[in-house]
Amino acid sequence: xxxxxVIITAIFLGISVxxxxxxxxxxxxxxxxFAIKNSYDNKVAQRDIESAKQQKWETxxxxxxxxxxxxxxxxxxxxxxxxxxTNGDGINEExxxxxxxxxxxxxxxxxxxxxxxxxxxxxxxRTFLKIxxxxxxxxxxxxxxxxxxxxxxxxxxxxSIEIFENNEKILEKNFNDxxxxxxxxxxxxxxxxxxxxxxxxxxSQLNSLKRLKVIAYxxxxxxxxxxxxxxxxxxxxxxxxxxxxIDFGLISQSFNLNxxxxxxxxENDRESKRLLMQLEKSKALPTLNAFVNYGxxxxxxxxxxxxxxxxxxxxxxxxVSLKVPIFxxxxxxxxxxxAKIDLEVADIRLKETEEKLSLQAKRAKSDYQLSIEDYQxxxxxxNLAERIEKKQRIKFFEGLSTSFDLTQAQNQxxxxxxxxxxxxxxxxxxxxxxxxxxxxxxx
Numbered sequence: 001x002x003x004x005x006v007i008i009t010a011i012f013l014g015i016s017v018x019x020x021x022x023x024x025x026x027x028x029x030x031x032x033x034f035a036i037k038n039s040y041d042n043k044v045a046q047r048d049i050e051s052a053k054q055q056k057w058e059t060x061x062x063x064x065x066x067x068x069x070x071x072x073x074x075x076x077x078x079x080x081x082x083x084x085x086t087n088g089d090g091i092n093e094e095x096x097x098x099x100x101x102x103x104x105x106x107x108x109x110x111x112x113x114x115x116x117x118x119x120x121x122x123x124x125x126r127t128f129l130k131i132x133x134x135x136x137x138x139x140x141x142x143x144x145x146x147x148x149x150x151x152x153x154x155x156x157x158x159x160s161i162e163i164f165e166n167n168e169k170i171l172e173k174n175f176n177d178x179x180x181x182x183x184x185x186x187x188x189x190x191x192x193x194x195x196x197x198x199x200x201x202x203x204s205q206l207n208s209l210k211r212l213k214v215i216a217y218x219x220x221x222x223x224x225x226x227x228x229x230x231x232x233x234x235x236x237x238x239x240x241x242x243x244x245x246i247d248f249g250l251i252s253q254s255f256n257l258n259x260x261x262x263x264x265x266x267e268n269d270r271e272s273k274r275l276l277m278q279l280e281k282s283k284a285l286p287t288l289n290a291f292v293n294y295g296x297x298x299x300x301x302x303x304x305x306x307x308x309x310x311x312x313x314x315x316x317x318x319x320v321s322l323k324v325p326i327f328x329x330x331x332x333x334x335x336x337x338x339a340k341i342d343l344e345v346a347d348i349r350l351k352e353t354e355e356k357l358s359l360q361a362k363r364a365k366s367d368y369q370l371s372i373e374d375y376q377x378x379x380x381x382x383n384l385a386e387r388i389e390k391k392q393r394i395k396f397f398e399g400l401s402t403s404f405d406l407t408q409a410q411n412q413x414x415x416x417x418x419x420x421x422x423x424x425x426x427x428x429x430x431x432x433x434x435x436x437x438x439x440x441x442x443x
Contacts, residue, residue, distance in 0.1 A: 106295025116282030277339035364437035
């Protein structure tokens with residue numbers, strides 16, 4: 001009985017763990033932190049760093065001692081015949097030299113003494129590792145912005161649904177009240193029909209928003225690196241998040257070009273082109289290698305190499321190899337010139353990056369400041385639109401205005417509601433874009 005209880009408990013624990021993994025509760029900052037560790041792009045970027053470290057070591061080992069062992073076994077199925085006139089009578093006699101079988105075992109130590117391309121290769125490996133690390137940093141910045149936008153889109157959708165549901169309730173009451181008034185002969189049928197059209201549009205848009213909500217949550221899951229069906233509960237709301245993202249100090253913050261990740265990446269690209277040019281130049285230098293080996297050889301007409309009385313003959317060899325390039329039909333020169341042109345192009349791109357980043361920072365500041373101003377204007381206009389719609393509704397049911405006037409006021413209110421919601425998202429998104437433009441690191 002105990003055994004079955006343990007099994008049942010384990011099953012329920014497994015179900016509980018699985019249920020925990022399929023749901024998450026996240027603030028915006030928690031979502032960013034989670035995505036930095038778990039998003040697909042960041043996982044790939046981390047693997048790229050690990051690969052670059054291995055490549056750096058792989059390049060380093062080229063200049064370190066290399067030891068290899070070889071064992072060669074040969075068995076002559078038919079030995080070669082050598083002709084030789086032994087007694088000077090003009091007739092060659094047939095001779096076979098050596099044994100039918102032999103084994104040769106040797107250990108060789110090789111050491112690179114000088115190779116210009118190896119030195120450049122070490123520098124290139126370090127540069128490649130730095131590029132991979134900078135790519136990870138850039139990925140983190142882009143991930144932060146992507147999570148903010150995806151998180152914001154979910155909040156916008158939920159806020160829109162909340163507003164549309166409230167509008168639907170008000171319109172349904174207005175429609176029912178107008179219908180009763182019409183049935184009592186106190187207004188026109190057109191007034192009822194006009195409200196019915198508006199109500200139908202609101203319901204249609206509300207259904208569309210509910211479908212978009214599902215997609216918005218799935219997009220956020222993809223950005224986080226989750227399964228798309230993971231249940232998410234967001235603890236931040238759009239109103240408070242907008243207010244906390246209004247930071248006028250960010251607009252006055254100075255732009256530091258040399259610390260910007262995109263500029264560092266461009267600098268490293270330029271450095272990689274310089275190293276490629278140095279590599280082509282180094283191929284005109286001589287290379288020097290040395291080796292020493294030690295081996296033993298055994299010979300026999302039968303396979304007796306594992307016998308205790310088998311005789312083995314030792315040998316050892318020390319050697320140095322110097323290779324000097326002399327003439328390549330100007331092939332090396334052409335490659336060097338091509339690498340030099342690539343370096344000049346990298347210099348041009350570096351200057352272009354410098355100008356673009358400076359302009360991007362200025363534009364991001366302007367866009368962010370404008371988004372705050374638009375938000376403040378939209379908030380004020382929404383209050384006005386709500387007051388106008390309320391007045392028109394009272395006038396309509398008092399018989400002082402037409403359904404056309406009420407519909408116009410309602411459409412204006414709905415438009416201002418969407419403008420206000422979009423202005424809140426713009427503040428959040430534009431701040432994220434500005435943080436990237438200023439290269440503010442991920443917290």
